[in-house]
Amino acid sequence: MQGLAEFIMRGRRQATLVVGLSVAVPLLFWFGAVVLALVLLRRGWSEGMSVVVWGALPALAWALIGDPTPLLVLLGSAALALLLRQRSEWSLVVMATAPLGLVFALVLMATLQAPLQQLAEQIQAALPQMLSELGEVDEAALARLQTMLVPLLAGLMGATHAAMTLVSLILARAWQARLYNPGGFREEFHRLRLAPWMGVVLVLAVFGGPQVDGLVLLAPVATVPLLFAGLALVHGVVGIKRLGIGPLVVLYVALLFVWQVLYPLIMILAFIDSLFDFRSRLKPVSGGGNDDSNGQG
Structure with missing residues (x-):
């Protein structure tokens, strides 16, 4: 490489x-x-x-x-x-994935209207049986959910595309650091933390978007910055405490199998960290200087 x-x-x-x-x-x-x-x-x-x-x-x-x-x-x-x-500033870049994901979702909804509609119809056909297995079906809630399926699917696809762009940037930054500034990316990523206003806006979008007609697209894309900020928090804590790579391996393997639980938990941690800054309250195992350079020419 x-x-x-x-x-x-x-x-x-x-x-x-x-x-x-x-x-x-x-x-x-x-x-x-x-x-x-x-x-x-x-x-x-x-x-x-x-x-x-x-x-x-x-x-x-x-x-x-x-x-x-x-x-x-x-x-x-x-x-x-x-x-x-x-x-x-990584916090701004991570925050920018939300509007970027929204743009992606709108483009995908316009260009892939037919496939999205077909997928939505398949889900609509299966929804009553799926919900009946969970208990009594609320007909009004079911009807509303069915009307939101196409924009919700577009939002999920937009969020996936936004995550891919951010992962591509992370890999590029890590590559740049290895070439010109060894160790620089690790310190940048470990310091990544959303500002309080960012955390509040994202949480409102995640939970408030589905409640407002036309804004359901916002909910999935708003989870992307929270997810990556939460992962940065975990990386930062592991780095401060010098716990090694083991906890990170467990985290990412667990994400593959129990993402339904870990994904929202990581987002909640990112939101709380945006308000209270956990890493500033932790004492490192051993001291070390920080390199704020970013390897740019």
Whole structure:
């Protein structure tokens, strides 16, 4: 990977080649988004613009044949990379995934209307039986839920796409740090914490969105910043207490199997941390200096 990174950073031609080929190959678009974000983080818009334009051409081709995901993830990762380079503040970048996910959801709802409608109809057919197994069915609540299915599904897809863009940026930042600022990304991520107003706004969107007609899209996308802020909290606490990689492995494995429980728990922790800042109250096992540099050129 070190050799590939050095090849990518030699110039725009090499970066464009890697991005274009990655996006053109099915299921490798995420790697193209990582490479594009790396170029923009290091070189900025002036040198990265041509990489964005030429690299987006195969993604546009995918969109024209019915798959907008590569294009959305590529452009979303580029936007987040430019924001991080400009502001160097992860809380803003993570918060930006909510409006970005909302844009994704609206685009997907417009471009994938037929598939979403078909999926919603299948869920509608199964809902009465599923709810009856849980107890008495509220007909009014069931009817309202059925009307919200299409925007809810679009919101879930938008949230998934937003998460993919943020993961691509995280991988790019980690790669950048390994090349130019070893250890820098770890310290950045461990310090990631939402501001109190961010936590309040996101929680209101998560719980209030489904209560207002037309805003159901907000609920799924608002969970993305809370999830990543919560994961950063766990990473930060593990790092402060020097617990090793074991607790993190357990966390991510558990997320695969009991995400229904852990996902909301992590979001709640992120919200509480935005108000009380747990990490500032913890005493590290041993002292160590912080490196605030971000590896930008």
